[in-house]
Amino acid sequence: MFAKILGWAWIILGVVFLMKPQMLRNRLQKKGIKKIRKYLFAAALALSSMILSVAWNSEGILAKIVFIFGLVGIFKSMFFLKEKTSEKLVEWLSKQQLKFFTVWAVAQICFGVMLLLLR
Numbered sequence: 879m880f881a882k883i884l885g886w887a888w889i890i891l892g893v894v895f896l897m898k899p900q901m902l903r904n905r906l907q908k909k910g911i912k913k914i915r916k917y918l919f920a921a922a923l924a925l926s927s928m929i930l931s932v933a934w935n936s937e938g939i940l941a942k943i944v945f946i947f948g949l950v951g952i953f954k955s956m957f958f959l960k961e962k963t964s965e966k967l968v969e970w971l972s973k974q975q976l977k978f979f980t981v982w983a984v985a986q987i988c989f990g991v992m993l994l995l996l997r
Contacts, residue, residue: 884924888990892983899979903972918967919955926951928993 895902929948933941 882994884928885990885993888986888993890990892986892990895986896980896983899976899983902979902982903974903976922951922955926955 926948929944929951933945933948936944
């Protein structure tokens with residue numbers, strides 16, 4: 879159920895950002911770094927948790943490898959709480975061209991569809 883809600887949320891946000899990629903760039907530039915840090919942490923933690931839950935219910939060597947990636951993702955999400963890491967990431971993202979945000983939106987839609995199809 880959580881995967882379905884998260885999948886639809888990813889799809890809706892992806893469609894919005896696909897239609898208005900400048901809006902995502904503006905939000906990154908205007909929001910405070912502390913607020914964005916919380917969003918990055920929540921997104922990384924949610925994605926890693928989803929990867930862990932899918933890998934936990936699957937069998938085989940590939941599932942074990944994916945499970946390890948999920949664990950690494952949870953530990954990496956802790957780095958988003960550090961100020962320097964999140965500042966560098968937001969600064970890098972805000973300097974990207976609009977095509978980058980369009981590709982990001984398409985990837986976000988694809989990920990949302992994948993979440994809906996896996997569950």
